[in-house]
Amino acid sequence: MKKLLIALTTVLFFSCGETDITSIKDPNYSQVQFNRIFVVAAFSDLEYRIKTESAFKKQLEKRGVNVVRSIDMFPPTREVEISHYEIEYAIVDHNIQAVLIIATSYYWEDIYPSRGMPPIIENSDHFGGWSSYLELRLIDMLTENTAWIATTHTKDHAFAGVNTLINSMASTSVNTLFQDGLVSDIYYRPMTKGLLEELSLDEEKNKETVLSVSQKEEKKEETRSQKETEETIDDLVRQIIETRFNREEEWRKRTRRLARQKLLEFHRRSTKTEE
Numbered sequence: 001m002k003k004l005l006i007a008l009t010t011v012l013f014f015s016c017g018e019t020d021i022t023s024i025k026d027p028n029y030s031q032v033q034f035n036r037i038f039v040v041a042a043f044s045d046l047e048y049r050i051k052t053e054s055a056f057k058k059q060l061e062k063r064g065v066n067v068v069r070s071i072d073m074f075p076p077t078r079e080v081e082i083s084h085y086e087i088e089y090a091i092v093d094h095n096i097q098a099v100l101i102i103a104t105s106y107y108w109e110d111i112y113p114s115r116g117m118p119p120i121i122e123n124s125d126h127f128g129g130w131s132s133y134l135e136l137r138l139i140d141m142l143t144e145n146t147a148w149i150a151t152t153h154t155k156d157h158a159f160a161g162v163n164t165l166i167n168s169m170a171s172t173s174v175n176t177l178f179q180d181g182l183v184s185d186i187y188y189r190p191m192t193k194g195l196l197e198e199l200s201l202d203e204e205k206n207k208e209t210v211l212s213v214s215q216k217e218e219k220k221e222e223t224r225s226q227k228e229t230e231e232t233i234d235d236l237v238r239q240i241i242e243t244r245f246n247r248e249e250e251w252r253k254r255t256r257r258l259a260r261q262k263l264l265e266f267h268r269r270s271t272k273t274e275e
Helices: 002-014 046-061 084-093 105-109 162-179 193-274
Strands: 018-025 036-041 066-069 098-103 122-124 129-140 146-155
Touching: 018 162, 036 046, 046 066, 046 098, 046 162, 129 162, 146 162
Parallel strands: 036 066, 036 098
Antiparallel strands: 018 146, 098 129, 122 129, 129 146
16 A cells, blocks of 8 residues: 555656757847737647647746737637738737747648648657647747747656646746746837847838839729720710711711702603603
């Protein structure tokens, strides 16, 4: 009995997942700290998506970070496909500073639409339990650049379950985010010269895009106006031709009437002469 209790105690107290993580931070984000994060678990399995986003939300909120789950903003119950503009508007409307995407390598390689999403968590005989390989990216919403990338490998033994594995992965990932100095309870971003130049370039691109659209609209309007003018000219020509034709037809009718009258008059004269 004593050995059994010791064994059960070992399982209960040491059934925790082990996560190995490797992360890289963009040097341009050495002084940037985000406080409002939009968490997206890009999994086809609804259970894993909810549990993963919830685990990250819990770990981040413990450290004073505001978190919005994608499952809350865009429930899968909506059958209508959500456009890119709707997603962008919703993120801006919630004052989101960065988006944390958790996915498999297939997601980033853009292969899964044709091959099908592989399982994110699988039972591995090699480890005698569960294992998971994931890639995380933190996207800056201001510049749309990737501020941070990490790859994780989480493994567990047969006595532990999926929840333990997900919690381990979330805890390790969030700890690394804090150690790398990318998230905090206060938002901080120095407006560096490089950032201002980048935003200015983006603004110029936006202006060019707007100008391009405006020019296209003006060209369409010019084409439309030209077409209307051509149609107007065609109508005028048609009216002139019709008027001329009507006049010619009237002239022919009058000529025929006069010719008949002259023939009748000549016939009368001829008849009187014969008498």
